[in-house]
Amino acid sequence: MVIRSSYYMFRRLFRNYIGMSILLLLPIALITVLGLIADNAVDDTLGIPMKDQVAVSMMLSFLLFGGFFTMEYVKEDLLSSMKWRMYSLPYPSHKHAYSILISCTLFNVLQSFLIVLYTLFVYDVNWGNLVFVFIILLTVATVVQFVFINFVLGVNHYKTAERLGTGFGLACLMVSEMWFPLPEGPFFQFLSMYSNPFALGQNMILATITGENIDKAIISFIILLVSAIVLAISGAYFGRRKLS
Amino acid sequence: MAIVHMKNIVKRYGSHVALDHVDLDIGEGEILGLLGPNGAGKTTLIHALAGIVGFDSGEINVFGKEQQTNLMDIKRQIGLVTQEITLFTDLSARENLEFFGGIYGLKGETLKERIDETLAFVGLTEHASKLPTKFSGGMQRRLNIACALVHEPKFLIMDEPTVGIDPQSRNHILEAIRKLNEQGTTILYTTHYMEEVQNLATRVVIMDQGHVIADGTIPELVRKIQHEEKIKLEVAEPSDMLLEKLRKLEGVKQVSLHGKEIHIISQVGAGNLDRALSIAKDFGGILSVSAEKPTLEDVFLTLTGKRLRDREEE
16 A cells, blocks of 8 residues: 555645756756856865766755655645545555655656756766665655654654754754864764764765775764664654654 | 344543433335534444444444454445545545445446436436536535445434535435335435424434434424424514513413514413413503424424524524
């Protein structure tokens, strides 16, 4: 039933034109404009073209906000008046929550992967091994979706969950030094490198592109996996409390 | 034979007792009209029966099976038409039915056939590929019903299925309910429209403050309050003195003036019709006279002290 339900979730996601515009067309537009500005400049620190760095940052930035899909569908199907019909079905509501989570995660990965393909073919961005990139996207998206499902199930008001989601995304970008550098010191260095899905995803993708800092990428991958397990457990706890 | 047996059901929300030791049986093939003022506990009862909310004590048996231990099995045989429109607005009418039919275990050709039949039954065949957002309120209500019918439930629970729709769609829905019942579906029906219950229900249960306060056929319920009769006199010159004289008659409980019409509620058998007529003759004459037997609305008013719908709502 989860597979059947996920199939219809995909249909719904593909008809979510606003979501598609914000999380697919907007990053593509931004990458296009910023890529044109970057031209052939090279990032001295990383040793890769600026437009490659822009593509990685933009794709991961928008991936962070893909959790809003999960929040929105959990609210629509299981927390609004629709829940009465869903609860009356011979289909446990937590299974429907799983199907939302799975569909939104895969959809989010697909959207991000389309950005990868666009930048690969249009801007000749070197992404390294695309299979690795796909796995990295899947890992980051899973953690992000779990974070958002914890928000929507863990708080009483949807508005609060929305604000937490926005705050989470912006905080990730901020501590990853997207806008300004953090103060120097081991604590801030750790924060900017390993504290959030954006930074962890970036570590892994840059390792795929450059072939360097593999150890950093492996540590990042392990942190993401552990986070996913912890968030899945807390999500299940909140779900049991809220959806039963 | 009862297909639903609820015994001593108690449901509390904090300190509020939504269902207070409710006993209810629903016989196979019945259309049971469930009435009650707002907050009476109707929706809680429906949700408890459909297995949506748990209850604190008591026992529910559906189709001879204990509900708590056979919940999924029982849910497969029940259809719930919710009070609100509960459809996936981003799936077409057909896709909505595919989704819900699939959840009930229908597949392939059987599912397709059932969808076609259900769409035809609610008159939406031509609109099958449209999104519900393109539908009128009445069409959305019909699709809302179709989603509860696609798996051919033996027992259908309808929670105010005709709220806020045009008379044409309402008639369509009421006709569909009659047909379903003729085909053997047992129906539990709640509404705020008294005339719907009068037209449809084979039995009526009235709830108030979490209790079942009356249970029976409409004639049985009417007999319960038939100790009163209502006399309506249209007079040429209504005056306070006339009303005062009528109030003084033995057995008269209430006299009220509505334009030129005087409503007298009196004990049955008090013989007040003759006396009222002779008094009214002295006040400029009588234009018309009528005596009414109690209706289901009167039963409801007498038992709950409230109207089913406020006049403004109507």
